[in-house]
Amino acid sequence: MTAPAVVARDLAKVYRRFLHQNQFRTLKSALLTGSLLSDLTVDQTFTALDGVSFEVPKGTTFGVIGENGSGKSTLLKLLAGITKPTRGSLVVDGRVSALIELGAGFHPEISGRENVAINGIMLGLTRRQIEERFDEIVAFAELERFIDAPVKTYSSGMYARLGFAVAIHVDPEVLLIDEVLAVGDEAFTRKCLDKIGEFRRRGKTILIVTHSLGLVEKMCDDVLWLRKGQVKGQGDPKRVVDEYLTFVAGGEEALLASKQNHEAASNGAAVEEGPESRHGYREGRWGTREVEITGVRLLDARGRERHVYVPGEKLTLALAVRADEAVEDFVFGIGLFTADGVNAYGTNTHLEDWKSRQIQGTAEVRLEFDDLRLVEGTYLLDVAVHRRDGTPYDYLRGQHSFRVKSHTKDVGIYRPSHRWSFSGGVRLDPPQPRPELDLGEE
Amino acid sequence: MFRYRLLIQSLVSRELKARYRGSVLGFFWSFVNPLLLLLTYGLVFTVMLPVRRSPTMEPYFVFLFCGILPWTFFQSSVAESTGVLIAGGNLIKKVLFPAEVLTVVTVVANLVHFLLGMPVLLFFLAWNHRITPEALLFPLPLLVQFVFTLGLALFVSALTVHFRDVQNILTHILHLWFFSTPILFLYGDALGGMRLLLRLNPMAHVIVSYQQILFDGEFTHWKGLGAAGLAAIAMYAFGAFFFERLRDTLAEEV
Numbered sequence: 001m002t003a004p005a006v007v008a009r010d011l012a013k014v015y016r017r018f019l020h021q022n023q024f025r026t027l028k029s030a031l032l033t034g035s036l037l038s039d040l041t042v043d044q045t046f047t048a049l050d051g052v053s054f055e056v057p058k059g060t061t062f063g064v065i066g067e068n069g070s071g072k073s074t075l076l077k078l079l080a081g082i083t084k085p086t087r088g089s090l091v092v093d094g095r096v097s098a099l100i101e102l103g104a105g106f107h108p109e110i111s112g113r114e115n116v117a118i119n120g121i122m123l124g125l126t127r128r129q130i131e132e133r134f135d136e137i138v139a140f141a142e143l144e145r146f147i148d149a150p151v152k153t154y155s156s157g158m159y160a161r162l163g164f165a166v167a168i169h170v171d172p173e174v175l176l177i178d179e180v181l182a183v184g185d186e187a188f189t190r191k192c193l194d195k196i197g198e199f200r201r202r203g204k205t206i207l208i209v210t211h212s213l214g215l216v217e218k219m220c221d222d223v224l225w226l227r228k229g230q231v232k233g234q235g236d237p238k239r240v241v242d243e244y245l246t247f248v249a250g251g252e253e254a255l256l257a258s259k260q261n262h263e264a265a266s267n268g269a270a271v272e273e274g275p276e277s278r279h280g281y282r283e284g285r286w287g288t289r290e291v292e293i294t295g296v297r298l299l300d301a302r303g304r305e306r307h308v309y310v311p312g313e314k315l316t317l318a319l320a321v322r323a324d325e326a327v328e329d330f331v332f333g334i335g336l337f338t339a340d341g342v343n344a345y346g347t348n349t350h351l352e353d354w355k356s357r358q359i360q361g362t363a364e365v366r367l368e369f370d371d372l373r374l375v376e377g378t379y380l381l382d383v384a385v386h387r388r389d390g391t392p393y394d395y396l397r398g399q400h401s402f403r404v405k406s407h408t409k410d411v412g413i414y415r416p417s418h419r420w421s422f423s424g425g426v427r428l429d430p431p432q433p434r435p436e437l438d439l440g441e442e
Numbered sequence: 443m444f445r446y447r448l449l450i451q452s453l454v455s456r457e458l459k460a461r462y463r464g465s466v467l468g469f470f471w472s473f474v475n476p477l478l479l480l481l482t483y484g485l486v487f488t489v490m491l492p493v494r495r496s497p498t499m500e501p502y503f504v505f506l507f508c509g510i511l512p513w514t515f516f517q518s519s520v521a522e523s524t525g526v527l528i529a530g531g532n533l534i535k536k537v538l539f540p541a542e543v544l545t546v547v548t549v550v551a552n553l554v555h556f557l558l559g560m561p562v563l564l565f566f567l568a569w570n571h572r573i574t575p576e577a578l579l580f581p582l583p584l585l586v587q588f589v590f591t592l593g594l595a596l597f598v599s600a601l602t603v604h605f606r607d608v609q610n611i612l613t614h615i616l617h618l619w620f621f622s623t624p625i626l627f628l629y630g631d632a633l634g635g636m637r638l639l640l641r642l643n644p645m646a647h648v649i650v651s652y653q654q655i656l657f658d659g660e661f662t663h664w665k666g667l668g669a670a671g672l673a674a675i676a677m678y679a680f681g682a683f684f685f686e687r688l689r690d691t692l693a694e695e696v
Contacts, residue, residue, distance in 0.1 A: 015694055081538045083693045101536035109460040118452045122539060127448065150463070 005093050005174050005205035006056040006079065012087035013049040013074050013229075048074040050229040051088070056222070058093075059203040063220035063237060065213065065244055071229040072209040076100060076178050079207060094173025094205070097123060101178075102163030108152035112143060115151050116166055123170045133169045140191070141165035161188055168195055174205045193219075213241045213286075238288055239391055245286055285399060287392035291327050291359060291385045295320035296400045308403045311415050312371045315402070319365040319383055326360040330393065334367060335382035337398065344379065344413045350388055373415045376406040446543050450550060453543065457551040472558035479514065480507050487626065496628060498658070504566050508657045509625030509649045511563055512583070515556035516591050516645060517616050519549045523595035524602040524609045531696035541692050542685055545599040549592050567656060574659030583651035586671045590644055593678030600688045603695050623649055644670040644677070 049071045056062045064072050077083045078090055080098035105122045106115045116137055120130040138147050141161040143154075151159065168175075177196070196219070199206055210216060216223055216237055223240040225233040232247075233240045300306045301314040309315055317334060333348030349356070381400040386392040422428060462468045484503045487493065499505045526544045533539040567573050602608040622639055624632065629650045632640050640646040647663065647670035654661045 016691075077535075077693070082535065084690050096538070098536075098538065101532065104532045104536040105539070107456055107460055109463045110456055114456060114459070118449075118456055121449050121452050122533070122537060 003058065003093060004055040005058045005060075006054075006062075006207070007091045008055070008088065009053050009090075010088035011049055011052040011075070011078065011085050011090055012047065013071070013078060013083065014086040015046040015048055048229050049078070049085075049226075052224075052226070052229070052231055053088075054224055054231070054234060056205055056207065058205055059200075060221040061200055061206040061208065061219050063216040063223040064207065064209045064226060065211070065216055065223060065241065066226035066232070067248070069228075070226040072226055073100075073178060074229075075226065076176050076207070076209050079174075080176055092174055095124065095170075096174045096176060097167055097170040097172030098176040099164065099167050099178060100176065102160040102167065103151075104163070106151045106159065106163065109150055111149060112138075112147040112151055112154070112162055116147075116162065119163070119166045120170070123167060125170060137162075137165045137169050140169070140195075142188075157185065157188070164192060168192075168199075172204070174207070175199055176207050176209075178209045179211065213245070217241055236391075242286060242390075242392055242395075245284065284397045285395060287384075287386070287394040289394055290325070291321055291323040291330055291393040293319055293383060293385060293394045293396055294322050294362070296381070296383055296396070298400070298402050307401070308405055309372055311374060311376075311404060311406050311408075315369045315372045317367040317369075317381070317383070319367075319385075320362065321359065321365055321385060322362045323359045326358055327393070328356060328358050329387045330356045330359055331386055331388055332365050332367075333382075333384050333386070335384075337380040337382065338413055339378040339380065341380075342413065344374070346382075348384075356388075371417075372404065373417065374404045375410050375412055375415050376404050376408075377413075378403050446540055446546075449540075450543055450546055453547040454550045454554065457547055458554060461551075469558075472555055473562050475555075476507070476511055476514065476559040476562055479510060483510060483626070496631070499628060501570055504563075504570055504572065505653065505657055506626065507563050507566060508653045509623070511556060511559050512587060512649060512652050513620060513623065513625055513645070514559075515552050516587060517620065518555075519552040519591045519595050520598055521612060521616060522548045522552070523599040524612055527599050527603050527692060528606075528696055534693050534696050541689065542596060542682075545595050545685075546592065548599075549588070549595050553588060563656070572657060572659065576655050576659050576661050579655045579661055580652075583648045583655065583667060586651075586667060586674045587645075587648045589678050590648070590670070590674035593674065593676075593681035596678075596681035596685045600685045600692065603692055604688070619643075619645065622646070624653075625649055629653075641666075644673040 052071075052075065054062075064075060066072050074083070076098065077100070078085050079092060080096055080100060081092075082098075082100075103115075103119070105119050107118070113134075116134060117127070117130050120133075121127070125133075138144055141158070141164070143158060143162055146154065146158065151162075154162070175196075193215075196206060200219070206219075208216065208220065220237045222235065223233075223237040224231060225240050225244050227247075233243050295318075297305050297318040297320075298307060299316040299318055300309070303316075319332065321332075323330075331348050331350040333346065333350075335346040336344040338344055379402055380398040381402070382395070382397050383400065384392055384395040386395065458469075462471050465471060467474060480503065483506050487506070488502055495502060523545050526548045527534065527541055530539075530541075530544045533544070534541050564573065564577075567577075598608060598612065622636075622643055623645050624640060629640060629646065647666035651661065651663050651667045651670075654663050
């Protein structure tokens with residue numbers, strides 16, 4: 001491997017807020033005392049990035065993910081050279097083009113043609129290079145008919161297209177992309193992705209900041225997950241994205257649980273991780289699909305598909321799975337959640353010491369609950385197939401649910417098998433026998 | 443700064459093109475503007491407020507013109523430079539863009555305007571048979587003025603990013619500065635404290651030089667212009683230093 005295109009070491013960026021209350025007095029006194037520079041004192045700081053280190057090898061695509069305010073854009077600005085790091089070192093090897101804001105330098109009053117020329121110069125092209133690439137740029141932006149109209153008459157899509165077209169034709173060695181693919185219609189987005197794909201094939205280095213996790217999984221070789229300015233995870237896109245999703249879905253605790261599980265997994269015990277947080281439970285589906293769950297059925301004692309059960313009934317969970325290629329490392333797991341996200345139960349084949357040998361083609365996995373000891377309520381199901389280390393092949397969170405109905409309005413989640421008995425000086429009337437709820441006949 | 447000449451060049455031409463885009467007279471405004479300005483001051487000081495003037499200032503219209511035209515260049519450059527970084531904030535924040543280019547473009551664009559107005563002034567001078575070989579010295583005060591203006595503009599533009607108040611204060615400072623510069627009156631007529639103030643004012647020397655070169659046809663203000671030249675260099679050095687000091691904060695504060 002050649003030298004990396006980007007090397008960041010212990011990068012930190014601290015934004016300062018200057019004393020801005022009483023601006024006027026500050027300026028006046030600053031002028032009077034002549035201490036203008038020293039008066040620009042700092043009263044508050046905000047650490048946007050803290051101790052971020054990573055390397056991007058040449059020719060790879062590097063993704064940066066994280067919630068809003070996690071420092072992604074700050075990182076990109078540092079990479080683009082727009083701001084300087086407060087601490088740490090950052091070396092970027094090669095010409096950088098930043099797609100941070102498309103058409104940032106456009107002047108609304110003048111024509112698209114002139115704006116292309118000026119924007120190109122701003123991005124570091126020479127006049128000749130612009131002339132050579134002009135037609136290509138315009139064709140890419142699909143603005144042949146409007147190129148001589150003032151840019152202020154453009155729609156926002158046209159504007160962004162032209163901006164993207166110019167920036168991408170600068171032919172950088174390192175391309176920085178900040179969530180810009182959200183603009184434009186589907187066709188243009190695909191065109192941009194194609195162009196980025198072409199960049200990848202030509203061995204350029206690309207850094208993408210995005211919320212589109214699908215894009216990250218699809219395109220990136222390596223992913224950095226930032227949270228509150230710090231590196232929360234880095235490495236294989238699928239793993240990091242999965243960790244991120246777990247985290248977003250369940251908050252810190254879930255991540256801890258999942259991390260512990262991941263760690264435990266290597267010691268031979270994996271749990272179907274589920275978020276502990278009541279409100280963080282969020283439906284979703286992710287995974288590599290090397291093994292895919294193609295169908296989930298809930299069957300009653302008679303083998304009929306049903307979604308409403310009474311306590312104590314038999315419930316069978318039947319998973320149809322498929323693996324196009326033989327996979328040897330796999331774990332089937334389920335998780336049971338109450339409607340407000342509390343994990344009622346979870347298990348998997350690995351925890352119960354089933355050793356995976358091979359899966360190929362289609363298969364069915366059944367898990368039978370002989371008596372469903374749950375109180376009345378709606379229950380959500382997680383079903384998953386993943387590696388022993390927790391990397392998901394296919395994770396279906398909250399995609400399936402069933403209801404438990406009961407005459408008895410007892411509370412909680414779990415209904416242990418129980419019986420009342422009374423003796424001595426106490427008398428109660430036994431409950432009236434009620435017709436059994438027979439949901440099978442509904 | 444030299445590195446960016448292509449960028450500056452294209453931005454200046456964009457600025458000029460954009461400025462009058464959409465107006466009926468278009469580029470013609472570059473000629474009409476100084477004329478109207480002249481007309482205003484001319485009316486005020488010859489018709490509305492006629493004051494006794496030394497005969498060396500006649501024709502007063504033309505005398506005024508020699509001072510007002512370069513002053514306008516100075517004043518608009520400085521005034522416009524206050525907002526230029528904030529207006530161009532998008533560029534500074536989102537694109538790797540040398541911020542000082544924006545300030546330079548403002549000053550250069552105003553310089554071009556000034557030069558476009560010059561033919562009008564030359565026309566009036568010729569009409570009054572005022573053109574002498576001394577007019578060839580015109581680039582001298584122009585250079586001094588350009589360097590001084592650029593230095594001040596750099597200082598002001600960077601300062602405004604941190605203290606938006608500058609925009610408001612500066613309007614009045616420039617107004618006062620205008621009356622503290624021998625544009626409406628003769629440099630030689632000032633007395634006492636005023637005289638000292640004029641001496642310390644680099645723009646006074648620049649304007650006096652213009653007046654001597656263009657209007658009087660006899661340039662004697664060498665020392666004054668030389669001192670102003672030194673002041674201009676100092677101003678530029680300070681402005682550039684100040685801008686450099688604040689450069690890293692610009693992208694964050696804009």
